[in-house]
Amino acid sequence: MSATTVVPQLVQILRTLVTTGYSTEHSISGVSDPFLQVQILRLLRILGRNHEESSETMNDLLAQVATNTDTSRNAGNAVLFETVLTVMDIRSAPGLRVLAVNILGRFLLNNDKNIRYVALTSLLRMVQSDHSAVQRHRPTVVECLRDPDASLSRRALELSLALVNSSNVRAMTQELQSFLESCPPDLRADCASGILLAAERFAPTKRWHIDTILRVLTTAGTYVRDDAVANLTQLIGGAQELHAYSVRRLYSALAEDISQQPLVQVAAWCIGEYGDLLLEGSCEETEPLQVEEEEVLALLEKVLQSHMSLPATRGYALTALMKLSTRLRGDSSRIRQVVSIFGSCLDVELQQRAVEYNTLFRKYDHMRAAILEKMPLVERGGPQVDGEAEESKETQLSETALVSTEPQASKLLDLLDLLDGTSGDAQPPPLLDPSPGGTLIHLLDLPCAPPPPPSIPDLRVFEREGLQLSLSFVRPPGTPALLLITVTATNTSGADVTHFICQAAVPKSFQLQLQAPSGDTVPAQDGLPVTQLLRILNPNKAPLRLKLRLTYNHFGQSVQEIFEVNNLPVETWQ
């Protein structure tokens, strides 16, 4: 039996249940067998999901059930609730959806807590798809925020946060903030981060945004997320015209209460950056505030000494004090004193800062003003309104990371081909450009995609009974006097070469460094070559002369060879 045959039967059964009245035994408070109705509706929901045809057959029936069910008792409400859920899930007519939302709205106004809870939960599910319909019930939802019941207010909070949009953002944040002041502690973190997120997405003006964040910080400062501080400083830094206003507001907030760490951190940063604006005069947006230098310094010192301040907060305050030393017109002896006290602080971070600042005072006083001038706008890394900018930045970063790993990966692949492949080809084929030697050991030293230096051709210097020695040269572009030579020994004969030692000598004006060889055995039949790196420093750019001494055992005999390398290419020493 497919779904198409079952659905009409179910519809028929439900219709008889609703209209004719089944039997008195099965009726519960006037509704005939609500449990059966609920189960049928649930089954219809599953069958009708994504199925046009079945949904159409059900439309009439659902409308009938929705209008005919008696809602004065709980049983009726249960059936109605299930109907609403079904209407939301299947492909129903738009009129039916409106009916469903209206039913939910009616539920919200009901006095019974259970019904309200259930209505809020289903509205939350609907808000994604039928946003405008749910908006109509926004006032009632906000009412529910104030309900003393914890589960109800939690649901109302989630729904209110989902309902915030650019037109109602001011009113909604007002409501949410008054809720924040009175809500139970476990909801505070969610509420605070919700308000901050909504403010970020829909802020009408920068000043309003700063005001909102300030208010959240003063009421629920300890519950905000860690990046709220960074976001706020970035925001204030970007709002050029609001510097004076924000620093005044923050100063008054800080003067009242220094216990909320995020607030203290932001305020300390602002006072440090814009201290001169704080002291200079009146700002037309707030009441005239006469602030003396002494008061500002006293406040920052209080923050530094308070046992409620976290080490990070103290760091902020200390840096702010330093910045003030250039901004304030008075003398900076008081600041110097405080900073030198912290030079012996137990916290390593603070101590380091204090010692550095002290040195700045003592030895580099002439540079102090330049170092401590106003910061440029910091690049934002967190969530922002134009998400594309952030995403493009992230893709850029990941692309550069990808690009830098690719050359290394491709080099590794080429090397493996080298080692596996070549029979009869004694000399290793010309190596890839940026690799000094192109051996496995040196792969780890590879910088990320440097510009390739001009390649110098390799040189075969020695050949005896199948053992070949060749030199490859690299002149790194950054250090003109340096030459890196890789000595590669390969063995095409039938017997292994063991105890292989290579030594080199250069004229006195050069400096030679011999690094450890990769091994002392060159296996037969083109086994893994032995390589050794020579570093030669040639500061005078004199012509290079190189003498090599080899000792090894081959075919049961020990062999010693000394020879000078002739025809070294000119590029190696020029």
Place this chain on the structure above:
Amino acid sequence: MIKFFLMVNKQGQTRLCKYYEHVETNKRTLLETEVIKSCLSRSNEQCSFIEFKDFKLIYRQYAALFIVVGVNDTENEMAIYEFIHNFVEVLDEYFSRVSELDIMFNLDKVHIILDEMVLNGCIVETNRARILAPLLILDKMSES
């Protein structure tokens, strides 16, 4: 799906417990104490549906006895709320004005009734006459 069905009194003593999803014996007491704690702390004003770990609790208070049903997300909470009342009405009819003592002394009968109504976490029968029919026959057999 109904996960469990509990009847607990105000002092925290479990009068009946039925689990439709296996929970280990030592974990059961822990679960029951937590559940009863969250139910007892609520006042009359608050709604009867609580979110607890990964399921929902629907509770109803009858004098000194709490009936708590734990369900998963797919269930209709209000239907379960109604079901609890239906269960109590069935007990009422069988015991004629049921009290906590009746449940304590006739635990086997209460289990039989519950088994008639709920099978593997799904509600299967809500008709009072049909639920009580096998029980009444059993009673008649034991008398004669």
